[in-house]
Amino acid sequence: EAGVAQSPRYKIIEKRQSVAFWCNPISGHATLYWYQQILGQGPKLLIQFQNNGVVDDSQLPKDRFSAERLKGVDSTLKIQPAKLEDSAVYLCASSLDQYREGSREYFGPGTRLTVL
């Protein structure tokens, strides 16, 4: 079974620039998550999708972050404009179905973003 794919793996940009990350979840997984992981901390949920609908985006800084999952499969996360504090690893994860109790979550390799 193929895992969660993400690209790019690394990105270096200057503050105020824009950046986009891409995620392809495990085939058949309805639920997709984007997390921000700052060095030394646990993953923090940014947004959660069920198919192509947003379930939770309460911790997404909507003035600069946006995400979409138009066809219910791949997803993109965008930051515009980036700030220094956005430097982190952005992890995408997927699970079979958020409504199935104990549905396991699988992580992608992450995108390490450095904002200079």
Add this chain to the structure above:
Amino acid sequence: GENVEQHPSTLSVQEGDSAVIKCTYSDSASNYFPWYKQELGKRPQLIIDIRSNVGEKKDQRIAVTLNKTAKHFSLHITETQPEDSAVYFCAASMVPNKFYFGSGTKLNVKP
């Protein structure tokens, strides 16, 4: 929302010793508790999980215990090896599955 606290933040053990990491959660509706291992620069990998209808689960050298009344769960690693060195995260989840993570424990196993 749910709040997960994890202790200790760092743990250093001698090879062959046991390691225990503890987590507490606040929402009694949480019913699924996974543990992840994250090596430096890599993705979190699920190593063991437990559901609320079970008190203990074991997989070779790794075990997890859950006390629903006290709202805490623990990861136990026996006969530790240098390759167990990593950061370990606990998480709590409830339907619809939204995962709340602890702050992580950096485990160092000294040869």
